[in-house]
Amino acid sequence: MATLLWFKRDLRVDDHPALARAAELSAVVPLYIVEPAYWTLPDTSGRQFAFLRESLTDLQSQLRSLGSDLIIRVGDAVDVLETLHKTIHITQIVSHEETGNTWTFERDKQVAAWARAQGIPWTELPQSGVVRRLDGRDGWAGRRNRFLRHPQVAPPAALPPVDLPSAPIPDLTAPDRCPSRQIGGRPQALSLLGGFLTERGRTYRKDMSSPLGGAVACSRLSPHLALGTISGRETSQACAARQRELRGGARDGWTGSLKSFQSRLAWRDHFMQKLEDEPQLEHRCLHRAYEGMRPLEPDAARLTAWKNGETGLPFLDACMRSLRATGWLNFRMRAMVVSVASYHLWLDWRSTGRVLARMFTDYEPGIHWSQMQMQAGTTGINTPRIYNPVKQGTDQDPTGAFTRRWVPELAEVPDAHLQTPWTWDGAGRLLGATYPRPVIEIAEAARMARQKIFAMRAGVDRAETQRVIDKHASRKDAAGHFVNDRAPRISTRKAQDSRQLKLDL
Numbered sequence: 001m002a003t004l005l006w007f008k009r010d011l012r013v014d015d016h017p018a019l020a021r022a023a024e025l026s027a028v029v030p031l032y033i034v035e036p037a038y039w040t041l042p043d044t045s046g047r048q049f050a051f052l053r054e055s056l057t058d059l060q061s062q063l064r065s066l067g068s069d070l071i072i073r074v075g076d077a078v079d080v081l082e083t084l085h086k087t088i089h090i091t092q093i094v095s096h097e098e099t100g101n102t103w104t105f106e107r108d109k110q111v112a113a114w115a116r117a118q119g120i121p122w123t124e125l126p127q128s129g130v131v132r133r134l135d136g137r138d139g140w141a142g143r144r145n146r147f148l149r150h151p152q153v154a155p156p157a158a159l160p161p162v163d164l165p166s167a168p169i170p171d172l173t174a175p176d177r178c179p180s181r182q183i184g185g186r187p188q189a190l191s192l193l194g195g196f197l198t199e200r201g202r203t204y205r206k207d208m209s210s211p212l213g214g215a216v217a218c219s220r221l222s223p224h225l226a227l228g229t230i231s232g233r234e235t236s237q238a239c240a241a242r243q244r245e246l247r248g249g250a251r252d253g254w255t256g257s258l259k260s261f262q263s264r265l266a267w268r269d270h271f272m273q274k275l276e277d278e279p280q281l282e283h284r285c286l287h288r289a290y291e292g293m294r295p296l297e298p299d300a301a302r303l304t305a306w307k308n309g310e311t312g313l314p315f316l317d318a319c320m321r322s323l324r325a326t327g328w329l330n331f332r333m334r335a336m337v338v339s340v341a342s343y344h345l346w347l348d349w350r351s352t353g354r355v356l357a358r359m360f361t362d363y364e365p366g367i368h369w370s371q372m373q374m375q376a377g378t379t380g381i382n383t384p385r386i387y388n389p390v391k392q393g394t395d396q397d398p399t400g401a402f403t404r405r406w407v408p409e410l411a412e413v414p415d416a417h418l419q420t421p422w423t424w425d426g427a428g429r430l431l432g433a434t435y436p437r438p439v440i441e442i443a444e445a446a447r448m449a450r451q452k453i454f455a456m457r458a459g460v461d462r463a464e465t466q467r468v469i470d471k472h473a474s475r476k477d478a479a480g481h482f483v484n485d486r487a488p489r490i491s492t493r494k495a496q497d498s499r500q501l502k503l504d505l
């Protein structure tokens, strides 16, 4: 007779409501199921699996220090549960709610059906500000903020030993070269959080969009938050404690930076809530009118050039190559690579989204698919942003150090031509030989994209726009804080603004 604690994207024992609940019930068996079918999906990858393995190894030692262990099983979740049930007679399953991709959503439905058939109750608890079965966004921000302010849940003082052998953590995926990938495990998460709150974060607001500066000034907690080696609540409360400590102190950047960081943590829950509320947004345009705007079958040559960082657009290529080697990009660069793919290259967000998901060590379906649609202009409620990769390169990488590091083919090109090598006198011996000619003419491609979008938006169904606003739009005050007000009507200023285009000429 045992209570099964099913670990999912919550690989820690601290601030773990499900573990605390399970420990109150009966002998706890902590379980992680490695599901081979998940690791063959087009949005999962070797770098994510490597990070998971490290985090599982660390969770094993956290549980051992409490007197228990992590029981690893490999296989289909229902098969694993069925076999375990025969050995230990499961009386309850406890886990956290998961906002995953369609595959995990369907798997959870199968597990729920199996548990029901066996008469085994399955309790799923929230571990973030995401609210299950939410009935519209009015009032959501207040609920989220209350959850974040609630005291953290202490780990059990001790757990009973588990008399079950664990399978070794397998090595499932094909090699995925990511030499500068972040390392999994709670010690790494705590060290990143500590370093960010006491040193690196001071220039966060100023440096977050710089490709080189951002890699240091951003928290870099994303893969840890994605797999739950640290909770969003722990992160937000540690930041709040630091904000209190600094209150009234010198105006040296900390105040603004930590405020911005808290907003990003709120965005995390806000974007994940969208997928929780509408799981189909992984596959379908949020605003139905945008379905079919771009061909579903992407131009293979363009997609490959974009993916491999061989478009002949230096800053874009540098970002994609850096991402391949590190598994990370800052927010602005993610938005830019999607904007160029979606507008200039006119590629559908589903194909580019799968490529990026695999390259992100921190792949978090709720943030990822919501952001993909927002940057690709298919939500119908956000201002489409057409970033110019040359201007972004000049603004965000003014010394050219980042571009030169990742695109060494441009070594000979003088600074003044770095982002536009086709304007350099020596271009003839470079382009088409050691570095590609640009796959598009930037101004012309942006003009075409603008025309198509204007034509599209002219005939948009306003009722569908209002549906998207009611279900998904953030409710913010003038300062950009999440508040408890009501959904704007489509005739308001906000809705009018959302029909304009933002150009980055």
Ligand SMILES: Cc1cc2nc3c(=O)[nH]c(=O)nc-3n(C[C@H](O)[C@H](O)[C@H](O)COP(=O)(O)OP(=O)(O)OC[C@H]3O[C@@H](n4cnc5c(N)ncnc54)[C@H](O)[C@@H]3O)c2cc1C
Residues within 6 Å of the ligand: 208, 218, 219, 220, 221, 222, 223, 225, 226, 261, 264, 265, 267, 268, 269, 271, 329, 330, 331, 332, 334, 335, 338, 360, 362, 363, 364, 365, 367, 368, 369, 371, 372, 375
């Ligand atoms: C197209 C696109 C896809 C993205 N896909 C992912 C993804 O799969 N996983 C992921 O974690 N983030 C994703 N982001 C959001 C953001 O770029 C990353 O969270 C951030 O760059 C991670 O670095 P960090 O942890 O140092 O962030 P910080 O700037 O230190 O922020 C702290 C945390 O806040 C959250 N956060 C930050 N920015 C955002 C944002 N714009 N929206 C929602 N949450 C945010 C993340 O959890 C992040 O770890 C995506 C953004 C875009 C434009």
